[in-house]
Amino acid sequence: MAVSKRIVLHFPRSCVDQPIVYRLVKDYGLMLNILKASVSPNEEGLLVLELSGDRENYEKGVRYLADIGVSIQPLSRDVYRNDARCTHCGACVTVCPSGAFVVDPATRKVKFLDKKCMVCGMCIRACPARAMEMRI
Amino acid sequence: MTRTIAEINEKISKGQAFVATAEEVIGIVEKRGIEKATREVDVVTTATFGPMCSSGAYFNVGHSKPRIKLGGGNSYLNDVPVYTGFAAVDFFLGATAMPDNDPRNRIYPGEFLYGGGHVIEELVAGKNVKFVGTGYGTDCYPRKKIETTISLKNINEAVLFNMRNAYQNYNVGVNLSDKTIYTYMGVLKPNLGNANYCSAGQLSPLLNDPYYKTIGVGTRIFLGGGLGYVAWHGTQHSPGALRTENGVPKRGGGTLAVIGDLKQMKPEWLRGMSFLGYGCTLAVGIGVPIPILSEDNLRYAAVKDEDIFAPIVDYSDAYPQRKPDILGEVSYGQLKSGKIEVKGKEVPTASLSSYPKAVEIAQLLKDWIQKGQFLLTEPVAPLPGVEAGMTFKSLDERS
Ligand code: SF4
Numbered sequence: 001m002a003v004s005k006r007i008v009l010h011f012p013r014s015c016v017d018q019p020i021v022y023r024l025v026k027d028y029g030l031m032l033n034i035l036k037a038s039v040s041p042n043e044e045g046l047l048v049l050e051l052s053g054d055r056e057n058y059e060k061g062v063r064y065l066a067d068i069g070v071s072i073q074p075l076s077r078d079v080y081r082n083d084a085r086c087t088h089c090g091a092c093v094t095v096c097p098s099g100a101f102v103v104d105p106a107t108r109k110v111k112f113l114d115k116k117c118m119v120c121g122m123c124i125r126a127c128p129a130r131a132m133e134m135r136i
Numbered sequence: 137m138t139r140t141i142a143e144i145n146e147k148i149s150k151g152q153a154f155v156a157t158a159e160e161v162i163g164i165v166e167k168r169g170i171e172k173a174t175r176e177v178d179v180v181t182t183a184t185f186g187p188m189c190s191s192g193a194y195f196n197v198g199h200s201k202p203r204i205k206l207g208g209g210n211s212y213l214n215d216v217p218v219y220t221g222f223a224a225v226d227f228f229l230g231a232t233a234m235p236d237n238d239p240r241n242r243i244y245p246g247e248f249l250y251g252g253g254h255v256i257e258e259l260v261a262g263k264n265v266k267f268v269g270t271g272y273g274t275d276c277y278p279r280k281k282i283e284t285t286i287s288l289k290n291i292n293e294a295v296l297f298n299m300r301n302a303y304q305n306y307n308v309g310v311n312l313s314d315k316t317i318y319t320y321m322g323v324l325k326p327n328l329g330n331a332n333y334c335s336a337g338q339l340s341p342l343l344n345d346p347y348y349k350t351i352g353v354g355t356r357i358f359l360g361g362g363l364g365y366v367a368w369h370g371t372q373h374s375p376g377a378l379r380t381e382n383g384v385p386k387r388g389g390g391t392l393a394v395i396g397d398l399k400q401m402k403p404e405w406l407r408g409m410s411f412l413g414y415g416c417t418l419a420v421g422i423g424v425p426i427p428i429l430s431e432d433n434l435r436y437a438a439v440k441d442e443d444i445f446a447p448i449v450d451y452s453d454a455y456p457q458r459k460p461d462i463l464g465e466v467s468y469g470q471l472k473s474g475k476i477e478v479k480g481k482e483v484p485t486a487s488l489s490s491y492p493k494a495v496e497i498a499q500l501l502k503d504w505i506q507k508g509q510f511l512l513t514e515p516v517a518p519l520p521g522v523e524a525g526m527t528f529k530s531l532d533e534r535s
């Protein structure tokens with residue numbers, strides 16, 4: 001059975017230079033979509049990704065991550081749109097760095113593709129109607 | 137072929153008027169040709185929904201016992217200050233007013249989460265609003281302080297009165313500097329990171345009647361979900377703006393001052409807005425019917441996005457410094473494609489005014505007219521046209 005989850009990985013200095021992504025793909029046959037990646041000044045790494053694949057392999061992959069000292073959390077923060085407030089103006093479209101807002105050329109309505117959202121928070125204050133909200 | 141407004145109204149009353157939105161009419165004219173289309177179409181409905189800062193409402197809250205004279209003191213609706221320089225219990229609430237303790241841009245960029253526009257939205261949603269007023273006390277108005285709640289149901293008058301709405305055309309905002317700027321044209325990313333525009337284009341009222349041949353003082357309109365009227369030309373009305381060959385302004389151009397009973401209006405069409413680092417305001421929904429009296433008149437109303445041009449303006453320097461420079465002109469057709477070219481660079485575009493909401497308003501107004509619920513009016517007086525020779529003055533300081 002296939003699974004797909006959005007998770008947040010924190011990895012300590014010791015693993016920052018390991019080919020984690022490569023191994024997840026190659027050794028465990030998982031598919032991943034990186035939503036956000038950063039290395040903090042104290043060289044701890046942060047990776048937000050959507051990880052999907054066969055359930056058995058998924059579990060093995062996650063075990064591998066835990067073994068090398070990576071902490072794994074589900075992505076619990078979520079950005080969503082309050083559709084009652086959205087006016088479909090489009091102000092968010094060019095503000096979002098991950099292209100999560102798409103204008104339908106026929107109706108000019110703005111679609112929010114939450115799968116593409118990497119929870120950066122940019123749209124929340126840039127939306128004049130304050131229709132974008134963050135769930136923590 | 138010509139017809140009069142009286143003839144159109146007769147058809148509307150019988151439920152026989154042919155009404156098309158300014159979007160639909162483009163196809164009708166293309167298919168049928170201008171002559172046939174003029175014979176068929178009686179009314180074209182236009183609309184816009186966007187942030188319009190020179191908006192506000194005046195109120196008469198009735199007299200308390202004992203009486204208070206609010207003028208000369210300070211009054212607030214949900215902590216947002218109102219202007220009280222009138223008789224005892226009349227006041228005006230502006231869309232961009234904000235609570236005295238709002239941090240503004242002290243924490244930059246300010247959020248401006250709540251202001252006059254939001255108070256108006258809550259009132260039309262039927263909510264109670266906190267009203268606090270102070271006065272200095274007189275023999276006939278002895279009271280010095282009042283604190284209560286009001287709603288649209290329990291006060292005398294609540295009238296939306298916007299001194300400048302429905303700008304005929306508008307700038308496209310970009311940022312040439314190397315840091316993000318926060319403007320009334322939205323968040324503008326550095327180095328031409330994005331371009332924001334704010335017009336319904338082919339659906340916008342004054343773009344469909346570029347020379348103000350049918351829209352005038354007294355024109356009945358859709359305002360905020362209720363009935364309203366064009367009260368006057370709006371502030372900064374400049375009919376002399378640069379125009380294309382088809383007569384459509386390529387710069388700001390005309391504006392409307394509008395008025396209507398706030399008690400009839402709805403929060404779907406009056407929405408408080410917060411512009412990061414700039415301020416709060418009110419998004420207003422306006423729909424204006426254009427009677428088709430002649431072929432010329434229909435030709436104007438069939439204008440399409442591809443034939444309407446807006447200037448690209450740098451909001452990091454040219455705009456704040458009032459420099460006349462523009463970075464080029466683009467059509468709304470190009471703007472709606474999602475990207476334009478500025479200084480050889482491809483720049484993604486976004487809109488601040490809501491085209492889908494404008495479409496909804498144009499459809500609603502069409503529906504009202506088709507059902508005979510909305511009759512057209514003859515303007516009482518025309519708006520100043522090109523021949524008025526009005527110019528858009530700047531403020532040059534004098535010593
Ligand atoms: S900026 Fe806000 S109101 Fe406008 S389309 Fe985006 S989410 Fe909707």
Ligand code: SF4
Pocket residue numbers: 079095096097098099100101116117118119120121122123124132
């Ligand atoms: S938080 Fe908003 S701006 Fe950021 S990625 Fe998600 S949708 Fe885009």
